[in-house]
Amino acid sequence: MSAAADRPTALVTGANRGLGLETSNQLRAKGFRVILTSRDEKKGTASVRGLDPAGRDVAYHQLDITDAASISAVAHDLPGLASRLDLLVNNAGIGSWGADRRASVRTIATNYFGSRDVTDALLPFIPDGGRVVMVSSGLGELSYMGRDLRPRFADSSLTRPALDSLVNSYLTALEDGDVKSAGWPSAYSVSKVALNSLTRILARELAPRKISINSVCPGWVRTDMGGPGANRSVQVGARSIVLGATLSEDATGGFYRDGKRIDW
Numbered sequence: 001m002s003a004a005a006d007r008p009t010a011l012v013t014g015a016n017r018g019l020g021l022e023t024s025n026q027l028r029a030k031g032f033r034v035i036l037t038s039r040d041e042k043k044g045t046a047s048v049r050g051l052d053p054a055g056r057d058v059a060y061h062q063l064d065i066t067d068a069a070s071i072s073a074v075a076h077d078l079p080g081l082a083s084r085l086d087l088l089v090n091n092a093g094i095g096s097w098g099a100d101r102r103a104s105v106r107t108i109a110t111n112y113f114g115s116r117d118v119t120d121a122l123l124p125f126i127p128d129g130g131r132v133v134m135v136s137s138g139l140g141e142l143s144y145m146g147r148d149l150r151p152r153f154a155d156s157s158l159t160r161p162a163l164d165s166l167v168n169s170y171l172t173a174l175e176d177g178d179v180k181s182a183g184w185p186s187a188y189s190v191s192k193v194a195l196n197s198l199t200r201i202l203a204r205e206l207a208p209r210k211i212s213i214n215s216v217c218p219g220w221v222r223t224d225m226g227g228p229g230a231n232r233s234v235q236v237g238a239r240s241i242v243l244g245a246t247l248s249e250d251a252t253g254g255f256y257r258d259g260k261r262i263d264w
């Protein structure tokens, strides 16, 4: 077996800039082969060249997490890129904190449905004992939800169809213009709370295969999304993601920052 085949492989979404790029950098330093993905091929290949000019440790594949054909293409091509996927980092995300309806719908489609669909498509390549990290946010804490909504997202017997229909009920409220009265927070918070719920559901489903899946908050980070006023460097934020990817094997279904479990 070649040295490359011996090394664990990680795939990172939205890795052409910000936390995804730095997470790829840190995973590579930890000995991972990294499949860096981005929705824009030009930006992604430029990032790969910057990270690994010799092309030894970082491979590239296009991936728009909201595009079913793009997700299928990665799943189709994956066996040619790696013999298995030891770690999937669902990092790609967008922010929408305001009242703009289209931006809100896009945020849910990307942060929740996109990460869900990528995970489903790539799970067949993750071996028993593999790992998945959902890059969530402190803004995905349950306390941002209205009182009546909280127990529904936190329900430990929540199923995937029930979670999807909860998220869809937010989209309906958005359409009807009554998100506030129903207790919904920003689209960004809804997307990340839902992602945390999905983490718990998947952790339950994947326990027999000992695949661990956790949500991670990188803190408030100086990226394009976090802005220049954020209190963390991209290195410190990405470290939180990498720590979430290297927790003890039995840690699953939790929410972590800097390797420590935090309240959800």
Ligand code: NDP
Pocket: 013, 014, 015, 016, 017, 018, 019, 020, 038, 039, 040, 043, 063, 064, 065, 066, 090, 091, 092, 093, 094, 110, 114, 135, 136, 137, 138, 217, 218, 219, 220, 221, 222, 223, 224, 225, 226, 227, 230
């Ligand atoms: P950036 O805005 O710097 O980067 C976001 C990345 O996601 C970009 O590479 C972007 O690609 C990519 N992306 C967006 N939509 C898609 C899509 N449909 N398919 C594939 N890639 C996509 O943000 P950060 O690096 O700060 O954020 C990374 C993650 O961390 C997000 O999930 C975010 O919610 C989370 N987070 C960030 C915090 C912060 O303070 N920065 C705090 C808490 C959580 P492109 O370049 O093409 O736009």
